[in-house]
Amino acid sequence: MSRSKSRLSIIPLGGVGEIGKNMTLYWYGQDMIVVDAGLKFPDEDMLGIDIVIPDITFLVENREKIRGIFLTHGHEDHIGGLPYVLREINVPVYGTRLTLGLVENKLREAGVHDVKLVTMDGKSRVQLGQFAVSPFYVNHSIPDTVGFAIETPEGIVIHTGDYKFDQTPIDGRHADIHKLAQWGARGVLALVGDSTNAERPGYTPSEMTVGIRIDEIISQAPGRVILSTFASNIHRLQLMIRAAERHGRKVAIVGRSMVNNVQTSLQLGYLEAQPDTLIDPDEVNKLPPEKVVILSTGSQGEPMSALTRMARAAHRKIEIVPGDTVVLASSPIPGNEKFVARTIDQLFRAGAHVIYRGVHASGHGSQEELKWMLQLVRPKYFLPVHGEFRMQRIHADLALQLGIQPDHIFITEIGDVVEFEDGRARLGGKVPAGSVMIDGLGVGDVGNIVLRDRKLLSQDGILVVVVTLSKTTGHILSGPDIISRGFVYVRESEALLDEANRLVESTLSKLVSDNVSEWSSLKTAVRDTLGRYLYEQTRRRPMILPIIMEA
Amino acid sequence: MSRSKSRLSIIPLGGVGEIGKNMTLYWYGQDMIVVDAGLKFPDEDMLGIDIVIPDITFLVENREKIRGIFLTHGHEDHIGGLPYVLREINVPVYGTRLTLGLVENKLREAGVHDVKLVTMDGKSRVQLGQFAVSPFYVNHSIPDTVGFAIETPEGIVIHTGDYKFDQTPIDGRHADIHKLAQWGARGVLALVGDSTNAERPGYTPSEMTVGIRIDEIISQAPGRVILSTFASNIHRLQLMIRAAERHGRKVAIVGRSMVNNVQTSLQLGYLEAQPDTLIDPDEVNKLPPEKVVILSTGSQGEPMSALTRMARAAHRKIEIVPGDTVVLASSPIPGNEKFVARTIDQLFRAGAHVIYRGVHASGHGSQEELKWMLQLVRPKYFLPVHGEFRMQRIHADLALQLGIQPDHIFITEIGDVVEFEDGRARLGGKVPAGSVMIDGLGVGDVGNIVLRDRKLLSQDGILVVVVTLSKTTGHILSGPDIISRGFVYVRESEALLDEANRLVESTLSKLVSDNVSEWSSLKTAVRDTLGRYLYEQTRRRPMILPIIMEA
Structure with missing residues (x-):
């Protein structure tokens, strides 16, 4: 694409018309920045495929313009594609401390070295070419999650990343609603907003409600309590550890990804435990059952996870027995329902008391929170992203209700170019975009x-x-x-x-x-x-x- | 199995530890009767398999004892295995009028002839050998659904089949609670009860609540209304037709299975429409949009269904256009979530107003209804069936709450023999049982x-x-x-x-x-x-x- 004069282009390369592999390109003149580089898991018709990442042909073609990659948070659908991108384009990567801690592990495992990682916090403002990027904190199901205010010659763009507004956050860190309000007061050119929960009316409950329920369950359990959740939900792991401590129980961690995440989070100070709380899984059987809490992976019913193996008596150290209380603190990701049901059945067969509903709160804001964001930021233009088409459409409808003009809303597909020039936006052309399937070591060789x-x-x-x-x-x-x-x-x-x-x-x-x-x-x-x-x-x-x- | 003296055996051959392929064998001395002969759809790891039916080795071995097959209702998970069973064992089949109407179509398509079909109604009592079988009406998501009271020399067994208690049934036919109460008063040896919704607290809403919502949707829709539901849910189709008539709209039916079911139901008098209500799909485009309702298959997102084809503009006669209101009057069957989501997205992309939540009521009773059944029947022994293990377990827990003794409850697996002798029950041995996979014409040749x-x-x-x-x-x-x-x-x-x-x-x-x-x-x-x-x-x-x- 050649261009007569400088303008701002926002180009979603992933995460629109789909859940996952989030990636958005911002382009002004000779400068480009990328927000997030996620992966997604294969659809059921992508047989044998391990993961799917965005097609980055357009980034590779423009590699000399790319000034940096900014990460909103450490979930796989935002950072999972990073090793593949960095192999093609070695540019600095910006993120908060926990996010970069997780990225470091990931790059080490992938054998990607010599990457410049730059830590940001709520006070940072990074100037790269024509862009100035300032993170703002939001609430989400992993700590240290931010969105970005991106100052450009055309105006400010607010890129929310994944978010909810939690009035009682576990780590005490509220979303930066004052900053959002200030930008809104100054005037925001465009809002690029998370649509994941646009279908849900009302508010998403606070993570604190999960904490109250977990405390209640532990206080009533006659024997061991096995708590399973997403390995990256450090807030929830913190709630579980605190509840265990309150009730005089020790905590063992099982499942590789959870052990890794807990270690990283403890080291970086995102997770706290009293010195003698955490015990080795080997010690579990030496303690009375009512003194034990086990945190485990497997809340999505993954057939090889620690929880499923414990239920099948196929785990090396721990076996589910009658008297155990097992909690699935999660809700099934679409497509996983049958695996989760199978795991629950195995736990019941093993004689456990199984609690598998109502111990979860989403990390994404529901309709009333999306309205709050729209209302705080008061953008001139709006791009609903991070969602399948219906979610983008419903998010757009919310914006219409709040008075945003229909022709100021862009429901994009991947590769669509939304151009801003002299304060006006229009849908430009398309750039190459798509899905690259990864099977084993092969990147894109399966078509x-x-x-x-x-x-x-x-x-x-x-x-x-x-x-x-x-x-x-x-x-x-x-x-x-x-x-x-x-x-x-x-x-x-x-x-x-x-x-x-x-x-x-x-x-x-x-x-x-x-x-x-x-x-x-x-x-x-x-x-x-x-x-x-x-x-x-x-x-x-x-x-x-x-x-x-x-x- | 040889046996010293006569006793009653209840042997689930399908539908326990699983959803689907329901089949239960009752055996006393030289007499056997079978209740239901269902199929189930393959698990995601049964690649290329079309359907799964119960292994009937034990029935074939004992074919000279089998006096008849009794059907509770016309759903595939209760009648879908019938053609395969009848090819091996030609015995009379007993059911209500609508059930046998659907069975007739099915046997004709399968090329199975010379089967004796015997119609029953709420007054029937069929004596076969040592068994006397009396149907009783229950509410379910297809008309003419019954359970059976099975009199045996050991006592009465109540086999519920699928059921709910609907206080405002669409066809005005209430469940036979008085009969159930009378048997309960006389003394029931065992209850064999549907566990499908045992996980759900409270009561299942009446189908009438769906009718109210459908009426509201049609009354408010500015253009055409496309209503999609299960082809066999004749009650719901009746509600849709009535609502269309009330608002002066004509009704077109699309989708092969819905056309067939509507025809059969009209012929047999289970569905009513005014003479000029139903129109050919060809006529849809000749009418003003606000005069049209279309009933369609595809509420489970089946990729080749009428609804999905209409959304993709790949249907021969009808295309979804902006102004259409599309209703998915269903909830996704576990495993279908992604297909349903894809269809909803296609409908949104086509510009339709899509309503896909809250227009459904289950056909299975929730916990309070299961308690009513247990309480009406007051069985000495209890076998929770029709459900995965956790549902059977939770159903058993409900029975415990109502005072049934723990050792009077049998959570069975397929092939388990529950024996009743001199008024006492125990778990006997096992008979051959399992799954037979059907792939094309091959029955059991894929292992x-x-x-x-x-x-x-x-x-x-x-x-x-x-x-x-x-x-x-x-x-x-x-x-x-x-x-x-x-x-x-x-x-x-x-x-x-x-x-x-x-x-x-x-x-x-x-x-x-x-x-x-x-x-x-x-x-x-x-x-x-x-x-x-x-x-x-x-x-x-x-x-x-x-x-x-x-x-």
């Missing part, structure tokens, strides 16, 4: 054809048909041999496979004696004949892979 | 090995390695050739595959020159070498299928 093949293979399996033809006469030297995988239970389907073999043989023999020798014709004939026969017999359509050898 | 292969294939694809060896010298005549599917995008991974080829060739050449000639050793070497190399390079583990030919 639609590979996925289509995996889908086919997963449904009805594969039949490989091998035949060797004579180099000299063109006649069949050996085969056809049919090998199947994932199609039928071979021992019970011998007749079917024998008949399939005969069919392929007669088809090929006829073609060969008719002097048809192009391999593509032979392969097509095998595929068609065999495919038709198998569909008639079984109503299945396995992949058929004819292989012709010459000897 | 764990096939599923494991499909899983492997779906994750990282397959590499086929073909090599032809000389019959005489044992040396490589042609190949090795590597063909991959679902592994990597071949064009971008030529170097990887070339190196893989070289590796296989050198491995084989070395073995052959070392006079190793057992094919199994050669194959293992190819699998190991190639597998290790590919994992190092890609962190993927595709299936590797070595094929050795001789010529």
Whole structure:
């Protein structure tokens, strides 16, 4: 894209029309800054894919303009894509202390070195080219979460990141509503706002309500209490540790990600425990049950998590037994419902008292909080982001209710360019944007054809048909041999496979004696004949892979 | 199983420890009756499987004892396995008129003929051998739903089937609480009760509350109203038709299963519409939008359903346009959440006003209704069925609260035999029971090995390695050739595959020159070498299928 004169462009590269892989590009003249670099987990039709990150072709093309990456907080959907981005574009990364602590671990594990990490706090103001970026604190389900006020020659943009307004925050740090109000009073060009909970009426409850419930559960439990939640929800872990201490219990941490997060948070001072509170999981069985609290991963029913293994008696150190109280302090992420249900069933079967509802508060603001943000900031323009289309649409409707003009609201898709020039905004063109699938070490080497093949293979399996033809006469030297995988239970389907073999043989023999020798014709004939026969017999359509050898 | 003297056995063959494929066997001496023969939809790890039915090995072994199959209602999880069962065991089938109407369609489509269908109503009492079976009406999300009072020489068993107590039922037919109370007063040996909603406190709202909301929506809609719900929820379709008539609108039905169910229900008198209410979908576009209601399938977000196609503008006759009001009168079945969300997004994108929450009432009773049932029937013994383990457990806890003795409650798994003799019950042995997976025409020919292969294939694809060896010298005549599917995008991974080829060739050449000639050793070497190399390079583990030919 060439441009006649300088203007501000806001370009969502991820996190619109979807939940996850949040990334937004801000561009003015020769300067670009990026906010967040998240990942998302694959849809159910992305078979074998581990994670999905934004397509950063446009960033790579413009790498000399990029001045820095700003991170709002340490969740995977905001920082998970960072190692992949930094391998292509090594620019400084700005974030709060806890966020960068988590990023450091992540980059170390990924083997990405020599990255300049710059710590910000609520008083920072970072000038990079034509941009000046000031973080402001918000409440969220991980400490040290910020949004950004981005000063540009066109005006101030407020980028909220994920947020809620919690009037009784666990760490005592309220959202910077005074700053937001001051910017609002000065005049804000645009608000780029989190839409995750736009479907929910009312207010999101304070994390403190979860604390009260956890305290109640621990005070009433006759034996051990196993508390499971997201490993990154340090606030909630703090509530759990405090409640355990109040009731004279020791706390053991199980599950790799939770152990890591607790360590980092303790080191950086985001989590507090009395010196003798935390114990090794080995010590759990030496204490009376009513003196023990266990914090565990697995609240999403992950089949290999500590909680699921404890329930199945497959954990090395701890087993769920009758008398245990198990709490799933979470709500299932869409798509995980069946896994969570299965874990709950396993816990019930193990004899535990299981509490799996009502011990959770979302980290995202509901409709009344979104209205507060809109009202505090009073933006001229509004971009609802971080959400699937319906959430963006409903968030836009809230803005309409508050008096923002319909043509001042932009419901974007990834790659859309919203341009601001002389105080006016319009939808510009599009830049390259999309999803990059990561499978093992492969970044982007799995595309639609590979996925289509995996889908086919997963449904009805594969039949490989091998035949060797004579180099000299063109006649069949050996085969056809049919090998199947994932199609039928071979021992019970011998007749079917024998008949399939005969069919392929007669088809090929006829073609060969008719002097048809192009391999593509032979392969097509095998595929068609065999495919038709198998569909008639079984109503299945396995992949058929004819292989012709010459000897 | 041999037995010294006659006793009553209750044997759940499906529907315990799971939602779906409900089937219960009652056995006394030389007589057996079966209640329900349902299917369930495959779990997400049953790749390529269409449906799952109970393993009926034990029924087939005892086919000469089976006197009949009794159906509680016409939902797939109670009648969907019937064609498969009747192919093995042709016995009379008993049910209410609507249930048998739906069964007739199903058997015709499945090509199952010569089945004796016997219609029952609230006054019936069918004596078969030592059993006398009397249906009693209950409320549920399909009309003509019954439970059964089963008189046996050991006493009366109340088998509830799916139920709720609706004080304002749409068809005016209340649950037969007086009969239940009379049996309760006489003395009931055992209650076999639906646990589906045992997790929900309170009462399930009346279907009438859904009617009020639908009426309100139609009265306020400026244009067309598209109402989507389960095709079998005839009560709700009745509410929708009545509301349309009240507001002077015509009604078009779209979606094959809804058209079929509406036809059957109209014919049998379970659904009423004024003569000119129903119109052909072709006529929709000739009417003013405010005169139209469309009833559609697709409330579960099924990708090929009428609703999803209308939203994508891929329906032959009707397209969703701005001004339309679309109502999803349902709640997502666990596992369908993402599909439903995708459909809602498509509807929003098409510009519709979408109402997708709060227009639904469950067909299953909540905790207070389960207590009413327990209290009316006052059973000596209790078997919570129709539910996953946690639901059975919670249902059992409700029974404990109402004073049923702990050792009088049996939380069964499929195949468990609960024996009643001289008024006392105990858990007997187990009979063969399980799941039979149906894939296309194949019944039970897909087992764990096939599923494991499909899983492997779906994750990282397959590499086929073909090599032809000389019959005489044992040396490589042609190949090795590597063909991959679902592994990597071949064009971008030529170097990887070339190196893989070289590796296989050198491995084989070395073995052959070392006079190793057992094919199994050669194959293992190819699998190991190639597998290790590919994992190092890609962190993927595709299936590797070595094929050795001789010529």
